[in-house]
Amino acid sequence: MGTHLPSTEFDGTAVDDQREADAEAVMGEPPAQMVQLLGPDGKLGFDPVFTGYAEKVTPEVLRGLYADMAAIRRFDVEATALQRQGQLALWVPLTGQEAAQIGSGRASRPQDYIFPTYREHGVAYTRNVDLAELLRQFRGVSNGGWNPKDTNFHLYTLVLAAQTLHAVGYAMGIQRDQKLAAAQGSGDEAAVIAYFGDGASSEGDVHESMVFASSYNAPVVFFCQNNHWAISVPTNVQTRVPLSNRAKGYGFPGIRVDGNDVIAVHAVTEWALEHARQGKGPVLIEAFTYRVGAHTTADDPTKYRHSAEEDAWRAKDPLARVEKYLRAEGLADDAFFAKVKADGDELAAYVRRTTHDLETPDIRSAFANTYAEAHPLVAEELAWFEEYTAGFEGGDLPAEPSGQPAAKAGH
Ligand SMILES: Cc1ncc(C[n+]2csc(CCOP(=O)(O)OP(=O)(O)O)c2C)c(N)n1
Numbered sequence: 001m002g003t004h005l006p007s008t009e010f011d012g013t014a015v016d017d018q019r020e021a022d023a024e025a026v027m028g029e030p031p032a033q034m035v036q037l038l039g040p041d042g043k044l045g046f047d048p049v050f051t052g053y054a055e056k057v058t059p060e061v062l063r064g065l066y067a068d069m070a071a072i073r074r075f076d077v078e079a080t081a082l083q084r085q086g087q088l089a090l091w092v093p094l095t096g097q098e099a100a101q102i103g104s105g106r107a108s109r110p111q112d113y114i115f116p117t118y119r120e121h122g123v124a125y126t127r128n129v130d131l132a133e134l135l136r137q138f139r140g141v142s143n144g145g146w147n148p149k150d151t152n153f154h155l156y157t158l159v160l161a162a163q164t165l166h167a168v169g170y171a172m173g174i175q176r177d178q179k180l181a182a183a184q185g186s187g188d189e190a191a192v193i194a195y196f197g198d199g200a201s202s203e204g205d206v207h208e209s210m211v212f213a214s215s216y217n218a219p220v221v222f223f224c225q226n227n228h229w230a231i232s233v234p235t236n237v238q239t240r241v242p243l244s245n246r247a248k249g250y251g252f253p254g255i256r257v258d259g260n261d262v263i264a265v266h267a268v269t270e271w272a273l274e275h276a277r278q279g280k281g282p283v284l285i286e287a288f289t290y291r292v293g294a295h296t297t298a299d300d301p302t303k304y305r306h307s308a309e310e311d312a313w314r315a316k317d318p319l320a321r322v323e324k325y326l327r328a329e330g331l332a333d334d335a336f337f338a339k340v341k342a343d344g345d346e347l348a349a350y351v352r353r354t355t356h357d358l359e360t361p362d363i364r365s366a367f368a369n370t371y372a373e374a375h376p377l378v379a380e381e382l383a384w385f386e387e388y389t390a391g392f393e394g395g396d397l398p399a400e401p402s403g404q405p406a407a408k409a410g411h
């Protein structure tokens with residue numbers, strides 16, 4: 001193989017196969033086998049290990065997983081609309097990744113602890129985080145939005161990959177607690193899941209996390225959603241081998257799963273969490289999926305990728321294949337799908353109502369909280385901002401609300 005310089009433009013998933021073939025030729029690296037149980041055609045396949053775990057996904061559980069995926073997709077549409085209508089400052093869409101998030105979240109148990117990044121709204125839903133509360137951060141009226149102690153679902157982390165370190169530290173902590181718990185015969189073992197993206201996988205934090213997790217055999221599942229893009233950078237620029245293969249270098253199992261197959265994701269995550277809870281150490285799961293929409297509402301993917309690629313992934317839609325299967329097997333009828341839709345609309349109406357009722361953030365609090373003490377540069381920037389805002393009709397900032405720390409302009 002000649003140059004290793006990656007191309008960076010319009011070089012999306014079509015080159016995956018070639019990259020893997022190259023990796024195999026150069027260093028005998030086998031192409032990643034992808035665990036898939038329910039294909040895009042809605043037909044159920046077989047896997048020697050994971051079919052056993054998939055049997056826990058009874059028809060009733062599967063209808064629930066479908067309803068969850070439909071609810072969170074509906075929520076995503078509503079949140080995007082709320083941003084466009086000026087109710088939210090920013091939104092981070094998850095459409096396309098419903099199976100990866102609902103399948104893994106539903107495989108977790110209440111005592112497990114989850115460290116998300118910023119796109120894990122589906123996982124949040126499975127952990128009973130109030131979705132209207134989750135939107136507070138995106139409106140700028142909260143620095144967090146929920147109490148992680150209520151749900152064992154940590155606050156969103158926007159600094160890429162930082163949460164993987166937090167997760168391993170937490171896992172090492174509960175590892176010690178579990179030794180005590182085991183001695184007391186409680187049987188209440190817990191594990192940790194750290195979510196991160198394909199782009200975040202290039203951060204040093206992930207490497208350090210994996211070294212520590214492996215060295216200490218920490219009960220942590222690294223759940224990488226490979227959605228094929230890190231804003232405008234395709235995954236093949238992040239890695240020359242399948243991401244799941246990296247686990248080998250650290251000395252623990254790595255599994256690539258079809259991230260658009262909710263049954264396979266559920267089965268693989270169940271297996272990995274069990275592995276971790278039993279003290280067998282970490283697992284890396286690479287959920288092979290796709291970010292169908294924009295990176296955020298501030299992004300325009302038509303600038304860096306072809307619509308043909310999006311269309312190819314839409315054909316692998318995670319909801320459509322479950323619907324096909326449920327209908328073909330006579331496990332759900334029109335009435336079921338109508339009820340799912342009505343429930344989704346009700347959820348959307350709830351978050352819309354609640355968001356409209358939220359206070360409007362005072363932008364001055366951002367200036368006031370930059371430093372503990374007044375700072376002349378911050379005061380200067382605030383003065384500029386006030387003048388700029390006043391230049392718009394009706395653009396005067398509101399009177400300073402009581403109880404809110406005021407920026408110390410002029411100090
Ligand atoms: C340490 C750090 N560097 C850069 C950024 C800016 N940034 C925000 S999201 C993002 C892309 C992340 O891509 P990926 O990890 O694949 O997650 P995805 O957004 O696709 O879910 C970048 C570079 C950041 N938030 N933190």
Ligand SMILES: [Mg+2]
Nearest residue numbers: 197198229230
């Ligand atoms: Mg990504």
